[in-house]
Amino acid sequence: MSEKEIKNLEEIFEQRIARDEKIEPKDWMPEKYRKTHIRQISQHAHSEIVGMLPEGNWISRAPSLRRKVALLAKVQDEAGHGLYLYSACETLGISREELYEQLHTGKAKYSSIFNYPTLTWADIGAIGWLVDGAAIINQVPLCSTSYGPYARAMIRVCKEESFHQRQGYEIMMTLANGTPDQKEMAQDALNRWWWPSLMMLGPTDAESVHTEQSMKWKLKRKTNDELRQQFIDQTVPQADLIGLTIPDSDLKWNEETKHYDFGEIDWDEFWQVVKGHGPCNKERLSARVNAWKEGEWVRDAAMAYADKQQENKIKKAI
Amino acid sequence: MKKNWPLWEVFVRSKNGLEHRHFGSLHAADAEMALENARDVYTRRSEGVSIWVVESKNITASNPENSGELFEPAQDKVYRHPTFYTLPDEVKHM
Numbered sequence: 001m002s003e004k005e006i007k008n009l010e011e012i013f014e015q016r017i018a019r020d021e022k023i024e025p026k027d028w029m030p031e032k033y034r035k036t037h038i039r040q041i042s043q044h045a046h047s048e049i050v051g052m053l054p055e056g057n058w059i060s061r062a063p064s065l066r067r068k069v070a071l072l073a074k075v076q077d078e079a080g081h082g083l084y085l086y087s088a089c090e091t092l093g094i095s096r097e098e099l100y101e102q103l104h105t106g107k108a109k110y111s112s113i114f115n116y117p118t119l120t121w122a123d124i125g126a127i128g129w130l131v132d133g134a135a136i137i138n139q140v141p142l143c144s145t146s147y148g149p150y151a152r153a154m155i156r157v158c159k160e161e162s163f164h165q166r167q168g169y170e171i172m173m174t175l176a177n178g179t180p181d182q183k184e185m186a187q188d189a190l191n192r193w194w195w196p197s198l199m200m201l202g203p204t205d206a207e208s209v210h211t212e213q214s215m216k217w218k219l220k221r222k223t224n225d226e227l228r229q230q231f232i233d234q235t236v237p238q239a240d241l242i243g244l245t246i247p248d249s250d251l252k253w254n255e256e257t258k259h260y261d262f263g264e265i266d267w268d269e270f271w272q273v274v275k276g277h278g279p280c281n282k283e284r285l286s287a288r289v290n291a292w293k294e295g296e297w298v299r300d301a302a303m304a305y306a307d308k309q310q311e312n313k314i315k316k317a318i
Numbered sequence: 319m320k321k322n323w324p325l326w327e328v329f330v331r332s333k334n335g336l337e338h339r340h341f342g343s344l345h346a347a348d349a350e351m352a353l354e355n356a357r358d359v360y361t362r363r364s365e366g367v368s369i370w371v372v373e374s375k376n377i378t379a380s381n382p383e384n385s386g387e388l389f390e391p392a393q394d395k396v397y398r399h400p401t402f403y404t405l406p407d408e409v410k411h412m
Contacts, residue, residue: 024382026379026381026382027382028382028383073362076358076362077362080358080359080362083344083359084342084359087325087342087343087344088342090325090343095322096322096325096345097322152342153342156342160362160363299322299323299347300320302323302347302348302351303321303322303323303347305347305348306347306348306351307321309348310348
């Protein structure tokens with residue numbers, strides 16, 4: 001194809017998106033669109049998969065059967081979400097093996113929030129309430145993104161996600177209404193998860209390199225700072241309601257803007273964790289790589305069995 | 319050579335009376351495993367009463383590049399629609 005022809009195709013493509021048409025896997029798309037989507041969808045899938053690890057840490061120590069079945073179901077949902085997203089990503093012409101390879105070698109990123117440890121049971125509450133809360137704010141606009149398979153996966157994810165946040169908030173509420181020690185445990189979890197949750201919504205608009213293009217392709221409907229403000233505005237009253245304190249001395253309601261003003265985010269910490277120097281980066285990745293390696297013989301055996309069954313079938317037919 | 323689990327397309331009937339609809343895809347070693355995985359991945363909240371799985375390589379799909387010659391001919395055949403025909407106002411339902 002000549003450069004002029006490509007330019008023409010690109011124009012038609014951008015117009016389709018502007019008209020709110022969806023792009024489907026076999027449609028022509030600019031290479032940059034394909035690459036950006038592979039990057040974002042796979043990061044999203046990896047985050048779901050790695051996100052199971054901090055919570056998995058508490059399944060066997062959940063304080064009651066009710067909490068245990070809920071946590072199990074939540075972690076299973078996250079596996080499911082990872083799988084929806086991986087298969088959406090594969091429609092862009094990359095294989096599952098390549099995607100795993102990128103995760104396992106550290107070439108692909110996942111949400112840096114999962115590089116923080118889950119020290120107490122209250123952390124499970126804080127993750128559901130804050131981390132899933134921030135994730136929902138990020139994800140809801142993606143239900144109407146331009147790439148069909150991604151949008152469809154996100155609709156399923158969002159439908160399932162709201163129980164995650166509610167179960168987390170319920171855990172926090174129960175602890176906050178419990179003994180002084182329990183309340184302190186809830187407050188401590190909030191103290192540790194608050195700032196990383198704000199960082200989860202991405203660098204400030206001034207630092208965010210992909211925002212403009214992503215807005216055009218409807219991979220983003222609001223900027224990181226807008227999403228962060230929305231998250232803070234919605235979460236602060238929830239903390240007040242259960243008697244917990246947001247660990248930010250600069251936080252206060254601004255009557256003029258009708259939003260909360262909040263303190264400085266430690267972006268150095270964010271970039272340190274992104275670059276692999278968070279408290280659990282190594283642990284998370286090695287847990288994931290080991291699970292994949294140790295499962296190899298099972299995958300091979302299942303494949304060998306399937307091949308053999310197929311051969312027997314053919315032999316019988318002859 | 320090492321063989322990876324092939325890709326399967328999953329179709330789910332959400333209740334009797336409705337058609338099977340494409341829900342997504344997954345990897346599995348064989349059809350039986352694909353069915354089991356589809357149940358776990360796509361019907362965790364009673365979304366279905368019946369599942370079909372088809373290995374993706376067995377699906378032949380039309381190419382969007384040929385959409386013009388495939389689908390445009392239907393556009394100027396307005397006489398296939400009931401509104402093409404004029405009837406006296408007295409005929410209320412037809």
